[in-house]
Amino acid sequence: MRLNQPRVHPLSNDGQTPEQAEVLASLGGGGVIPAGPVLNIFRTMAHAPSALKAFLTWGNYILSKRNDLPAREREIVILRTGYLCRSGYEWTQHVEIGLRCGLTPDEIVRLKAGPEAGWSPADAALIRAADELNADHFISDATWAALLSHFTEKQAMDVVFTAGQYTQVSMILNTFGVQLDPGQTLDPDLRKT
Template sequence: MRLADITEQNGDEAALRERLIARRGAVVGPFQALVRSPRLCEHLETLSTYCMRESALPLRLRELTLLIAARAFDAQHSWNAHFEKAVAAGVDRASLERLARRQDPDFTRSDERILHRFATEALLGHFVDDDTYAAALAEFGESALVDLVASLGTFTTLAMVLNTFQIDLDPAHEPPFPDVRDFRRIGPDRKAQQ
């Protein structure tokens, strides 16, 4: 990680760490960096918890949303932490493996196809066309669609924190994306970008 270890904490910071440990079991992932801004950390942890545990989307689609955002922002840490959770929630493993390779995931469920199309347009194109919006609204309803957009933003923020501060990747996991190594994008026609 690019940030130095925290050696001293004031009372608020120590209390935040204890709350994170009580809720999450440890201070892991993006929260390793976010604890340096305790108020932001508290708000973002609450929001991310809502997005993963309480949003109007079913668990399977919450996990898929996180993985789509992780892939869009090359967040290997998020991908590794949630890939098996998504599979356990019912997302097809082969489809996710294709998504990791930036191929058409060819989801068999219509709600997954619609979510993927909506999320990809929003994340990569920054807008959602009328047909995609109408399909997503019909599939998910207003409440879940608002939750979906907010979840994409939340998971994107966490991905940026992970990558910017180079939160440690688990060496036990094979790198999930063929075009990313460590915190560098690589490709067949170019050298690793520093």
């Protein structure tokens, strides 16, 4: 975590504007996000309810079946991007989602090590693409060709869309100081250094 306390505090249930209450009422009720309390990311972003509504539209594309990457592969890109961005909140949320989508605990650990950590060629291409997008905001010709040898062109596009979305999410989380939700534990590799 970059910050030990929030810069922008999550909204409580009291004192929300009607627009904030409306956007928050639609969250935390199923799908990829388990039913339960509204997550701190959304309570924080609700300070700008119009931005949160727009954010949710694109985010829902990334986490839906309209994104042609299979869920496991999508989570590889999200987790590697979150790790590279040093986003403890993002990593923590998506470790749970990644496990539900078919990643193993060993794969979660190996995601930190990168594309040379014993991955299949297809998985290594996804991780390498996330690495290149993080470092240079560009996928090299060799990595693009590797992606296309395992995935459709639309799926390769969705790799870029997914990494871009979760780079933005990580910037939001890190800068606003969004703290973990109750009951979550920060991975020691993502503690502030």
